Amino acid sequence: MRIKKETIKLDATIIDMVKPSIFVAQLAKGHQMLAIAGDSQRRAGRRASCFQTGARVMVAVSPGDLASGRIV
Template sequence: MRGPKEKIRLDARLVRMIKASVFEAALKNGHRLTAVSRGLGGLSEGDRVVIEVSPCAMAQGAIVGKQDCGGESSE
């Protein structure tokens, strides 16, 4: 039996578009991961986003929100 699916939300910056809806993202500590956009349009390199990752797979995550200039998340 599986336990609840635990997710971690992290602030990141999109540094490179790999292909449509797939980006390389950088965390504040320098860690880089692959981030996939699910339904968020208008993303581009340099955007600040919120990424949801699994503790078991920290190399990839889902973009769940975009931050405005003030650091607020728009999900």
């Protein structure tokens, strides 16, 4: 039996770049988290040029770990 992983999608703003595909994002209420560029963005060649400081993104996070997420 396959277990479906649920995710929560949240709006965030990029505030800093840690590495070319890892960013610090801030949620609307001020919480900061690591946001990692998803596989599709990396394959498409979207890296730091696409996600600049101040860019609004959608982040998918696991309900069990709200400290990091994936940019979708």
